[in-house]
Amino acid sequence: MERSWLPGGFRSGFFDDPVASGRISCGGVTLMKKSVLSAMVVLLLLGVAAYAAFFVAPTDAKQGVIYRILYLHVASAWTGLTSFFICFIANSLYVLRRQPRWDWLGVSAGETGLVFTTVVLLTGPIWAHPVWGIWWTWDARLTSTFVLWLLYVSYLLLRTLVEEPDRRALLSALFGIFAFIDVPLVFGSIRWWRTQHPQPIIMGAPGAGLDPTMYRVLFFTWLAMLGLMTLLLRQRYRLEAMRGDLEIIQRELEAA
Numbered sequence: 001m002e003r004s005w006l007p008g009g010f011r012s013g014f015f016d017d018p019v020a021s022g023r024i025s026c027g028g029v030t031l032m033k034k035s036v037l038s039a040m041v042v043l044l045l046l047g048v049a050a051y052a053a054f055f056v057a058p059t060d061a062k063q064g065v066i067y068r069i070l071y072l073h074v075a076s077a078w079t080g081l082t083s084f085f086i087c088f089i090a091n092s093l094y095v096l097r098r099q100p101r102w103d104w105l106g107v108s109a110g111e112t113g114l115v116f117t118t119v120v121l122l123t124g125p126i127w128a129h130p131v132w133g134i135w136w137t138w139d140a141r142l143t144s145t146f147v148l149w150l151l152y153v154s155y156l157l158l159r160t161l162v163e164e165p166d167r168r169a170l171l172s173a174l175f176g177i178f179a180f181i182d183v184p185l186v187f188g189s190i191r192w193w194r195t196q197h198p199q200p201i202i203m204g205a206p207g208a209g210l211d212p213t214m215y216r217v218l219f220f221t222w223l224a225m226l227g228l229m230t231l232l233l234r235q236r237y238r239l240e241a242m243r244g245d246l247e248i249i250q251r252e253l254e255a256a
Contacts, residue, residue, distance in 0.1 A: 035235070042227040042230075049221040054068060067131075072119070072123055075218065076117075077116070082229065084110070084113040084179075087107075091173040094173040098166075102173075104241050105237055108237040112232045112236060116229065120145060144182060144189050155179055
């Protein structure tokens with residue numbers, strides 16, 4: 001079984017494997033320092049984003065202060081969809097190449113995307129109740145997002161039900177590719193059908209959109225969220241790589 005890592009700069013950079021590189025024993029302090037520094041940078045970005053959302057962005061004339069949850073809600077949605085896209089690419093590459101690293105990246109991205117989608121489903125009703133007068137409605141956007149959440153919960157549950165690593169990786173990759181079908185539906189739901197949601201703020205109808213300052217704050221918040229996604233994805237991948245290495249070593253010992 002191959003134990004190679006992502007090509008090029010990834011091999012010694014973002015998705016570096018501490019077990020294969022030996023740094024977990026001889027240079028773990030360096031790895032920890034980099035992780036702590038990355039976490040501090042991400043926390044700083046999130047802090048600036050929160051400050052901008054509360055004190056820089058203007059208050060919406062119709063919704064009042066409650067609209068400020070938009071920055072967390074929308075940025076989390078975009079970040080979750082980005083994670084699922086990474087999961088889809090990794091799953092597709094695993095099916096084509098059958099290399100464990102793509103399985104590890106797929107499950108790491110799937111879990112990360114699920115975290116951000118959970119934030120979306122929790123913040124949505126908090127925003128909806130004061131504005132719409134209801135906590136939830138089964139419109140196209142809400143329903144497709146909830147289905148997306150269920151699909152990736154199922155993706156992770158499937159992995160716990162199959163013990164044989166190669167079979168688990170292939171079945172979950174195929175299911176992950178299928179689950180991604182819902183991502184375009186989530187994106188297009190408020191464009192293709194009439195929903196409770198307002199017009200999209202990006203590439204929406206004439207008159208739809210945000211104040212320029214709101215746009216800038218939203219995109220900065222999204223960048224901060226992408227930083228958090230990158231941090232979580234990196235740590236989760238390393239954990240999965242170590243678990244996968246242990247599985248491979250165990251199988252080699254059993255076969256010896």
